[in-house]
Amino acid sequence: MNTPAAPNPARGAAAGHGAAAGHGAARGRITAVTSGKGGVGKTFLSANLAAALAARGDRVLVLDADLGLANLDVVLNLEPKLTLHDVFTNRCTLDQAILEAPGGFSVLLAGSGLVEYSRLTPDVREQLERVIRTVAPRFDRILLDTGAGISDVVLYAVSLADEVLVLATPEPTSMTDAYATIKVLATQQRRRAIRLVVNQVSQAGEGRAIRNQLQLVIDRFVVPQVEATGEPLVLDFLGEIPTDANVRETVQKRRLLLEAMPGTAAAQAIVGIAERLAR
């Protein structure tokens, strides 16, 4: 037997998730936004959700955790000179890389096309954890905008969060990928409360119906794999965002929907989602 290792202060006795950011000290709640399928509006939701939370008075940071292929800068029409890559390589301080985004929140951008981060080296993992641990006490809410798929990088980024928000659309492929994501997170990370947002719905109530259908399949196929312990596995429906021509228009113009067209149905839906998330 070796001499006992010093206990890591970053780990609470009954730590479930969000272990990277440390326990005890006051810090922001970390929410990972993920989807399985790409192109369903993850970054669009992260940015506009951040604006809605900021409008409620929260200090919000969106961290582009899609390290290999990030595009938060594109959505926000920012031309960052400094990114996470510069922080990781000690070319700038963390503070220098935290930028103010339109919408009243802060962003940490990853910079697009950094192929070296598409694989998770121990160094990248440590750097990312360090960054999150450092910024967490300064914000009320941190949104981790993850990449598409269920890769190592995505699962790792999600594992650093206190809670997960899964985004899906009514498209069968998106629903299938959202389900696969939920299944992996429930079995591998023992996620219990998973939040769901349904984007691009064409009919009011469609989002709730999709949530119920996903829950049905989860109860039948996933719950038997993870049962017998703790809380039930429940999909917490945060809301649906209607298909809205204004969304396409603002995205094309690279503007925040909540800033450019705050009165639209889609913008109001996101405000509602932010309210339920903050509860």
Next chain:
Amino acid sequence: MRAKTDSPTAGSGSSLRLGTALLLLQQAGHVWPAGVQAGSVAWLQSAIDGLCELSSRDALTGLANRRQFELTLASEIDRVARTGEPALVLMVDIDHFKAINDAHGHPAGDLVLKAIAQVLGDCIRPMDTVARFGGEEFAVILPNCPPLFGQAVAERIRLKIQERSVSIGGGMEVCVTVSLGGAHAPQWVRSSPTLWVERADQQLYRAKSEGRNRACLEQPPSSLVSPEEKGLLFGTSRFQDLT
């Protein structure tokens, strides 16, 4: 050298009360370093080391105790998060242990626990940790243990224990079996000790409910969606409550 247990003095003399500590060390057979003066810093260090060792071991089996297990597990979690190496936790529970206590008495039960502890110690590598988790439940931490090796080591433990007969005095021998549950630390993912043990425990529960004397290891998470799952996802009319 044997330390005095009556009036030890360390540094500031009578202010340290070491009587109980020295009795415990003596009972545990603590070996004092040669040529060290009682009361010196080196002597005190040896006493502290001895007490640390004592407080990290299970008194009956000599294995790591629950406290030591949790410390090792926590540092292993950190290592896995950093290196991405596969690491396995096995929970080992003696089948129908209560029946042995009931039939042959607790001293016999203690002999069984010691024998199982010994078999477990023989089945593992020096880098592994075997602990008494509580009651008749043991836990093994196996760093750098790929999935195929994990299944093999769990099976080896199960067979070795099944083959072992334990002498419980009076010319009597008993045989016991164990159920094992195992889970790998999720690679590349920041997990927690609580979650890891919970997952291994769940597999132990599965081994018990599938008939005992078997090893169940958690299968790697699959992101595949089966035709049955897709059928349920899309088969029924999901818009029925809209119309």
